[in-house]
Amino acid sequence: MAAPDRFPLNLRRNFIYSVIVLFFGILFLFAYTPVDAGDKLQETEHYCLSCHNNPDLSVQLPDGETLSLYIPTEIIEHSIHSQQGIECEACHTQIKTYPHPEIEYKNSRELSRSYYLSCRKCHSANYEKTLDSMHAEAAEAGDMDAPVCTDCHGAHDVSSPDEPRSLISKTCGKCHDEIYEEYLGSIHGGMLVDEDNPDVPVCTDCHGVHNISDPGSELFHVQSPDLCASCHADAELMEKYGLSPNVYDLYELSWHGVDIAVFKAMWPTIHHESAVCTDCHGIHDMLASSDPDSRVNPDNLLNTCRKCHPDAGPNWTSAWTGHHEISLERTPYLYYVDRFYISFSRLILWLSAVYVALQIFRSIVNRVRRSTP
């Protein structure tokens, strides 16, 4: 006897139909998903712009400030959000009706800051990072000018932040104008602007992007040589520019470097006095050592040393071996001392070891001879 059907015939047919319908349904969805983001309908956007494309549209805020409500069509159309099909209400969550609810913020800055949380809905990871940043700390301390997302990324004109790459540093320069000017004069900034060099660091390469930490802290100072090393110890990268990739390794062997390594390992947050890269080379204004304005140019080096060693005389600078290996040409004293000790320490070690070993052997032989008649 045949086993009874587990599925009655009508149920099985229904199942097959549903699979077919589902298959075509999914196919349909794929086929009709607009491939080009420009094809987005942006119905709400058009609807909102029907009022907000009026240049005269503005509102008086409680603090007396006039807030323009004009959103130029060409700007919003070029924003990355609009192109991705993200509508106005994605960010303006509280505006659901017309007429809009009263604006409850006293001034435009307060209003901008409130939109900080709108970004969080989609960009939560980056939002979380900003909470640990120096900027968030400044805001907590009461500085309402401390930047939120829109200050760097823009609001209705939000676009890719690194096209071109120099835009990143330019963005930081909007507030940090003096440091930006210094940076533009440095070897890094100069190459970024002049030749759009992809290798030189922009602000965020050293300071971080969303979780920008306090660069004035002991921790940042003691860890900063690692930042420099991330490029300057890269042999391939340094070869492109004819630079030595050993500067970091040799620094680590130096008096300064050993001191810093110990502080980094043991007491990274305690004040230390040894020099890191930037203490001699400068921070935002660093130049090639061949540049006459460089702090480490031989003509300026003594003044740089005197920042920490105020009593140093003119001979002092030659005490610094300058990130170079021991060599006869550059460091003859060191070279001869090194050569001497390579031979001398071996000679003394072998001399004393062999002599004592022979003595031990001879005394053992004597003892054996004496005990055997």
Added chain:
Amino acid sequence: MSADMNSERLKSPAVVQVERTFPRFTVGQRWEHWLLFLSVTALLLTGLPQKYRAAAWSLQILSTPSRVNLVRQIHHISAIVLLLVVVYHLARNLYLLLRKQLPASIFPNSQDFRNAWQMIKYLLFLSRDKPLYGKYNFEQKFTYWFLFLTIGVMGITGLVNWFPVQVTRILPGAVIPAARLAHSTEAIVIAIFVLIWHVYHVHIERLNLSIFTGRLGEDEMRKHHTLEYERLLEGNNISPPEEEAELDVQ
């Protein structure tokens, strides 16, 4: 009762035979050795963690910035002690040498080279006899002069490292890293030398505590410093012990 015991002993001198000892080091020299030993040990113990500062064991010792300062201070204080010992040693002995109150027995001479050659032949089984020595054998002279030069190098390079700014007022800056390398390497050389050479000769080959007691027993004098022993016997009219033992130089 004790008087009885004493008279008993006097009747049998063979039982209470006491080995004669000879003066070898003055109280001053023994003090010098103590200070040298203690300061060099302190210098090594505080210097090595600084030399190997990035090593894990060193980080354990120098576990706080104030410990680093403490270790440096101990190093500097020990260095000053050693410096004072050296100054005292040089001043005193130069004065005595010039006044001809000190025999120049520590200075190397051609006999030492002959002795060393004889010793090598003995160690290589090319000769049955060890060389005969005076007050100081060539091994001891080598120890003295090697330490003498090493302390000189360590002292000079140490002061250069301690006062680099002042030193570069006069000398080129390049001496600083050179002095640092020399100080750091010489320390290891001397540590190894003392551990192998000196420790073997005064502790393992024979236990020679004369630098602490100031005196050396007659047997040892006769065996290891034969010429000096003979000179003392002649010069001071000291008679040799009644049983004239054969000199066993093996």
